[in-house]
Amino acid sequence: MTKSNYILSLFFAFSTFCSSHSQTSDTKLSLSDKKSTKNTVKLYENLNKTTQKGILFGHQDDLAYGANWKYEAGRSDVKDVVGDFPAVYGWDLGGLESKSDKNIDGIPFDKMRQYIIEGHNRGAVITISWHPNNPLTGGNAWDTTPKSLASALPGGVSHEKFKSWLDEAAKYILTLRDKKGDLIPILYRPYHELTGTWFWWCKNNGSPEEFKILWKFTLDYFQKKGVNNLIYVYNTADFNSREDFLEYYPGTEYVDVLSFDKYQYSDPTKDNSFIESCQKQFGIIDQIAKEQNKIIAFAETGYEAIPYDKWWTDTLMKAMGDYKISYVLVWRNHGWQEKEQKMHYYAPFKGQVSEKDFVDFYNLNNILFEKDAAKINLYKK
Incomplete structure (x- = not known):
């Protein structure tokens, strides 16, 4: 064998090894909950595979109400516009801790259960957040009284109360079952927007170690309660660097999805900062996800009242770019806000200025709605 042929054979051997190693690493995708x-395992694996096809589109509270209606069976503002439901439905557990019959958005928990089951039965994905009250003061989630986070930890003055809140959440989650009686897999996003300053669990209200203890305790506690259908989504608000994103990170063994929330506030025709910031942050979490074999998500976004008629195709798509994002979710269509005297919504409805562009967004090959999710069949091998 000549020297050049020998070098060539080494190159091909190395290439084969790299290809094999890459395939092996794909199979190492695993959930933090080993039970x-x-x-749930199937959904997680398929969410990873589906990133090669496109991004699942989601909407908060989609089936419960819209900009101008409430509790109409089979209705959705998204469906009114494009003839299809979102592929991801977002819901919130806020209110369970006080044993309310309605959640923080006023949706009866019985109805929410019904909507979750309906969406799942059609092949969509369910994601749940939780705005729990302040465990120290009893105030709402936005009560940032100092040491509130520490009070919920083992040994803290509110720990037993906090455990009782987790009990209520566990009981509810265990009622979310499909036609066969199996638990519905849930993308669970606890203690969201932790790099902000507005919730009692945010980074200004506790040390990195305290937050990590809170996260790990929650995951371990749910597992002890038999809640083994949760995919855990680590979620921040804005961050400036890899170190910033990971400062409060509980560790690769305790997280399944990396994500952040970011909203548009300035006019995108005059200010490109939303796109630039999203691209920077996706670049950071994408690299971490590749290193840790995880998936990424745009867990919350939107432009209130969507005044720019091309926001979907011209702004949101550029903000996400070419990154392999599992899903993007826009916030809820609350409708008229009496206190603020304005409309509050993040998905278009019939006649809304961005309606046509949203149809164009729907028709993009790499944006997936519920019919696409049903064809993919995210819950089967």
């Missing part, structure tokens, strides 16, 4: 149900 996860089979359907």
Whole structure:
């Protein structure tokens, strides 16, 4: 064998090894809950595979109400516009801790259960957040009284109360079952926007170690309660660097999805900062996700009242770019806000200025709605 042929053979051997190693690393995708149900494991694996096809589109509270209606069976503002439901439905557990019959958005928990089951049965994905009250003061989630986070930890003055809140959440989650009686897999996003300053669990109200203890305790506690259908989504608000994103990170063994929330506030025709910031942050979490074999998500976004008629195709798509994002979710269509005297919504409805562009967004090959999710069948191998 000549020297050049020998070098060439080494190159091909090395290439084969790299290809094999890459395929092996794909199979190492695993959930933080080692007792996860089979359907939960399937969903997680398929969410990873689906990133090669496109991004699942989601909407908060989509089935419960819209900009000008409430509790109409089978209705959705998104469906009114494009003839299809979102592929991801967002809901919130806020209110369970006080044993309310309605959640923080006023949706009866019985109805929310019904909507979750309906969406799942059609092949969509369910994601849940939780705005729990302040465990120290009893105030709402936005009460940032100092040491509130520490009070919820083992040994803290509010720890037993906090455990009782987790009990209520566990009981509710265990009622979310499909036609066969199996637990519905849930993308669970606790203690969201932690790099902000507005919730009692945010980074200004506790040390990195305290937050990590809170996160790990929650995951371990749910597992002890038999809640093995949760995919855990680590979620921040804005961050400036890799170190910033990971400062409060509980560790790769305790997280399944990396994500952030970011909203548009300035006019995108005059200010490109939303796109630039999103691209920077996706670049950071994408690299971390590749290193840790995880998936990424745009867990919350939107432009209130969507005044720019091309926001979907011209701004949001540029903000996400070419990154392999599992899903993007826009916030809820609350409708008229009496206190602020304005409309509050993040998805278009019939006649809204961005309606046509949203149809164009829907028709993009790499944006997936519920019919696409049903064809993919995210809950099967």
